[in-house]
Amino acid sequence: MPKGVAITGMGIISSIGKTVEENYQSLITGTSGISTLELMDSKLKNQVKVGEIKISNGALAEALELPSDHTFTRTGLLGAYAAWQAIHNAGISDINAVRTGFISATSMGGMDMTERYFKEYDSQETHRKYINSHHAGDHSNKIASYLGIRGMVSCISTACSSAANAMMMGARLIAQGKLDRVIVGGCDALSKFTLNGFNTLMILSDADNTPFDQNRKGLNLGEAAAYLVLESEAEINRTSKPVLGYLSGYGNANDAFHQTASSEDGEGAYLAIQKALQQAGLKPEHIDYINVHGTATGNNDLSEGRALLRAFQEVPPFSSTKSFTGHTLAAAGAIEAVYSMLAIQHNCIFPTLNFRNQMEEFDLIPVTALQKKEINHVLSNSFGFGGNCSTLIFSKN
Numbered sequence: 001m002p003k004g005v006a007i008t009g010m011g012i013i014s015s016i017g018k019t020v021e022e023n024y025q026s027l028i029t030g031t032s033g034i035s036t037l038e039l040m041d042s043k044l045k046n047q048v049k050v051g052e053i054k055i056s057n058g059a060l061a062e063a064l065e066l067p068s069d070h071t072f073t074r075t076g077l078l079g080a081y082a083a084w085q086a087i088h089n090a091g092i093s094d095i096n097a098v099r100t101g102f103i104s105a106t107s108m109g110g111m112d113m114t115e116r117y118f119k120e121y122d123s124q125e126t127h128r129k130y131i132n133s134h135h136a137g138d139h140s141n142k143i144a145s146y147l148g149i150r151g152m153v154s155c156i157s158t159a160c161s162s163a164a165n166a167m168m169m170g171a172r173l174i175a176q177g178k179l180d181r182v183i184v185g186g187c188d189a190l191s192k193f194t195l196n197g198f199n200t201l202m203i204l205s206d207a208d209n210t211p212f213d214q215n216r217k218g219l220n221l222g223e224a225a226a227y228l229v230l231e232s233e234a235e236i237n238r239t240s241k242p243v244l245g246y247l248s249g250y251g252n253a254n255d256a257f258h259q260t261a262s263s264e265d266g267e268g269a270y271l272a273i274q275k276a277l278q279q280a281g282l283k284p285e286h287i288d289y290i291n292v293h294g295t296a297t298g299n300n301d302l303s304e305g306r307a308l309l310r311a312f313q314e315v316p317p318f319s320s321t322k323s324f325t326g327h328t329l330a331a332a333g334a335i336e337a338v339y340s341m342l343a344i345q346h347n348c349i350f351p352t353l354n355f356r357n358q359m360e361e362f363d364l365i366p367v368t369a370l371q372k373k374e375i376n377h378v379l380s381n382s383f384g385f386g387g388n389c390s391t392l393i394f395s396k397n
Helices: 020-029 057-063 074-089 111-120 125-133 136-147 162-175 192-200 233-239 267-280 298-311 329-346
Strands: 006-013 100-105 153-156 181-188 224-231 245-254 289-291 377-384 388-395
Touching: 006 020, 006 074, 006 233, 006 329, 020 329, 057 074, 074 100, 074 111, 074 136, 074 181, 074 224, 100 136, 100 162, 100 329, 111 125, 111 192, 125 136, 136 153, 153 162, 162 181, 162 224, 162 245, 162 329, 162 377, 162 388, 181 329, 224 329, 245 267, 245 329, 267 298, 267 377, 267 388, 289 329, 298 377, 329 377, 329 388
Parallel strands: 100 153, 100 181, 289 377
Antiparallel strands: 006 224, 006 245, 181 224, 245 388, 377 388
16 A cells, blocks of 8 residues: 555544543543433333434534524534534634545434435425435535535445444545545434334343343444545645644455355455455564454454454454444444544554454453553554445554
């Protein structure tokens, strides 16, 4: 991978904080964002726990200073909120001064409004404005317009690896000289569709999720948005802008094992890790910390653990920050990219909450308390339905 894919800004909103600093404080104090549903109505309201952001759509729209007749869905509102933070954090005053693109990931799109109003579209004209907001790409266009971006705009939707793949695409466009700067990330809101769908798969938990625990019961769905600003080496040299870190490697592989399950031997995950290491020019022993996909489902943790044992002679310290936020689906790769960068900036490893019992299949135990350690390289995994497996590597220098 050519040198120069620098990270110069970050923005995030999740169930553990509405800014980067708030998220960091929650991570180092062990403050979970898992709770019961309050803002969204669902038949599962008292049956499952979630990572819900306790901010209404109205409050988000007000914070963004949107007009009263806006057509942003919750996905778009969360995305715009985090993307604006990233732009501000990067110190960008003229968004179109250089060739700038925007690549956003989602699995929900505008589904939260469609499922709320589709029965009323015929009779309630005021609700019809959300019809065109349903498709996944609508949120990308709306956020880019809100930010004033006039360059390339795209949307990635590959389930839970979506945001990681958006970051890969942005890095490739910069490496190939197509763009000078790309805002990349993802956003997803809670919805009846995803809650009911994951409940049908019988992988939702009625308690706080317990990644890599022998008695894990399943995942907690979450909602969140996060974006990072990627810039070329030439742009960094031109502006002498401070750099937070680098996206130094990435890999994607598809094991094509099952529509919703990972392969038992972790083949796709293993190949993605291998590709990312090779592209970054790193050996397995160079990785200081792994932010695992760690969904706390029976299949995922077993598959990912086996992939780690194949890829590393000695598995580095690892943890799952989904124990704080829940599984934020398409946004997960971007959320955990921000957390990976925070680990590098503050030289620490964030804990896995709720862990009690080691899995019987292998000798792997996640980090369960905040650890201080020199962190130069973090590997972050994101695995999606259909076997779409992605790995990112973030580096200090």
